Amino acid sequence: PGVGKTSLIGALAAASGHRLIRINLSEQTDIADLIGSDLPVPEKDSQGVSRAAFRWCDGVLLSAIKAGDWVLLDELNLASQSVLEGLNS
Numbered sequence: 832p833g834v835g836k837t838s839l840i841g842a843l844a845a846a847s848g849h850r851l852i853r854i855n856l857s858e859q860t861d862i863a864d865l866i867g868s869d870l871p872v873p874e875k876d877s878q879g880v881s882r883a884a885f886r887w888c889d890g891v892l893l894s895a896i897k898a899g900d901w902v903l904l905d906e907l908n909l910a911s912q913s914v915l916e917g918l919n920s
Contacts, residue, residue, distance in 0.1 A: 837905065844901045852895040853903045856910040862917035865892040 837853065844851035854865065867890040874884040895902045904910075904918075 837903065840901070840903055850898070850900040851903060852891065852900045853905055854891055855905045856907055856914065858909060858911055860910055860914055862914050863890065865890045865914070866917070867893050 841851050841853075867888055869885040870888045871883055872886045873881055875881055889897065892902060907915075910918075
Protein backbone atom coordinates (compact mmCIF):
# COMPACT_ATOMS: atom_id res chain seq x y z
CA PRO A 832 0.00 0.00 0.00
CA GLY A 833 1.06 3.54 -0.70
CA VAL A 834 3.75 2.80 -3.28
CA GLY A 835 2.16 4.59 -6.24
CA LYS A 836 0.26 1.84 -8.07
CA THR A 837 -2.73 4.07 -8.80
CA SER A 838 -0.48 6.94 -9.87
CA LEU A 839 1.40 4.62 -12.22
CA ILE A 840 -1.82 3.46 -13.89
CA GLY A 841 -2.99 7.08 -14.16
CA ALA A 842 0.26 8.06 -15.85
CA LEU A 843 0.02 5.13 -18.28
CA ALA A 844 -3.56 6.05 -19.14
CA ALA A 845 -2.62 9.68 -19.75
CA ALA A 846 0.41 8.72 -21.85
CA SER A 847 -1.71 6.44 -24.02
CA GLY A 848 -4.49 9.03 -24.42
CA HIS A 849 -7.09 7.20 -22.34
CA ARG A 850 -9.30 8.54 -19.61
CA LEU A 851 -8.95 6.64 -16.32
CA ILE A 852 -12.06 5.99 -14.25
CA ARG A 853 -11.19 4.98 -10.68
CA ILE A 854 -13.92 3.11 -8.84
CA ASN A 855 -13.31 2.76 -5.12
CA LEU A 856 -15.10 -0.37 -3.91
CA SER A 857 -16.35 -1.01 -0.38
CA GLU A 858 -18.75 -3.27 1.51
CA GLN A 859 -21.59 -0.92 0.52
CA THR A 860 -20.91 -1.16 -3.23
CA ASP A 861 -23.70 -2.95 -5.07
CA ILE A 862 -23.44 -4.53 -8.51
CA ALA A 863 -26.27 -2.22 -9.67
CA ASP A 864 -24.02 0.78 -8.81
CA LEU A 865 -21.45 -0.58 -11.24
CA ILE A 866 -23.57 -2.03 -14.05
CA GLY A 867 -26.76 0.03 -13.83
CA SER A 868 -30.45 -0.42 -13.12
CA ASP A 869 -33.94 0.75 -13.97
CA LEU A 870 -34.63 4.00 -12.16
CA PRO A 871 -37.85 6.00 -11.84
CA VAL A 872 -37.97 9.13 -13.98
CA PRO A 873 -40.79 11.64 -14.33
CA GLU A 874 -42.43 11.68 -17.75
CA LYS A 875 -45.33 13.54 -19.30
CA ASP A 876 -47.77 11.82 -21.61
CA SER A 877 -49.13 13.37 -24.82
CA GLN A 878 -51.66 15.44 -22.80
CA GLY A 879 -48.94 16.82 -20.52
CA VAL A 880 -49.96 14.75 -17.50
CA SER A 881 -47.06 13.64 -15.32
CA ARG A 882 -46.69 9.94 -14.74
CA ALA A 883 -44.07 7.64 -13.28
CA ALA A 884 -41.93 5.61 -15.63
CA PHE A 885 -38.74 3.61 -15.39
CA ARG A 886 -35.69 4.02 -17.59
CA TRP A 887 -32.41 2.14 -17.71
CA CYS A 888 -29.48 4.16 -16.37
CA ASP A 889 -25.96 2.85 -16.95
CA GLY A 890 -23.75 2.45 -13.90
CA VAL A 891 -20.27 3.92 -13.68
CA LEU A 892 -18.52 0.74 -14.90
CA LEU A 893 -20.80 0.22 -17.89
CA SER A 894 -20.57 3.89 -18.86
CA ALA A 895 -16.77 3.75 -18.76
CA ILE A 896 -16.65 0.57 -20.82
CA LYS A 897 -18.98 2.03 -23.45
CA ALA A 898 -16.80 5.17 -23.66
CA GLY A 899 -13.62 3.11 -24.08
CA ASP A 900 -12.13 4.42 -20.84
CA TRP A 901 -9.71 2.52 -18.64
CA VAL A 902 -11.25 1.31 -15.39
CA LEU A 903 -9.33 0.88 -12.15
CA LEU A 904 -11.24 -1.12 -9.54
CA ASP A 905 -9.58 0.09 -6.35
CA GLU A 906 -9.87 -1.68 -2.98
CA LEU A 907 -11.21 -4.81 -4.69
CA ASN A 908 -10.58 -6.77 -1.50
CA LEU A 909 -13.31 -4.75 0.26
CA ALA A 910 -16.07 -5.64 -2.24
CA SER A 911 -18.75 -8.10 -1.18
CA GLN A 912 -18.83 -11.62 -2.56
CA SER A 913 -21.94 -10.83 -4.66
CA VAL A 914 -20.17 -7.89 -6.34
CA LEU A 915 -17.11 -10.02 -7.08
CA GLU A 916 -19.31 -12.77 -8.55
CA GLY A 917 -21.18 -10.20 -10.66
CA LEU A 918 -17.94 -8.75 -11.99
CA ASN A 919 -16.61 -12.22 -12.72
CA SER A 920 -19.69 -13.22 -14.69
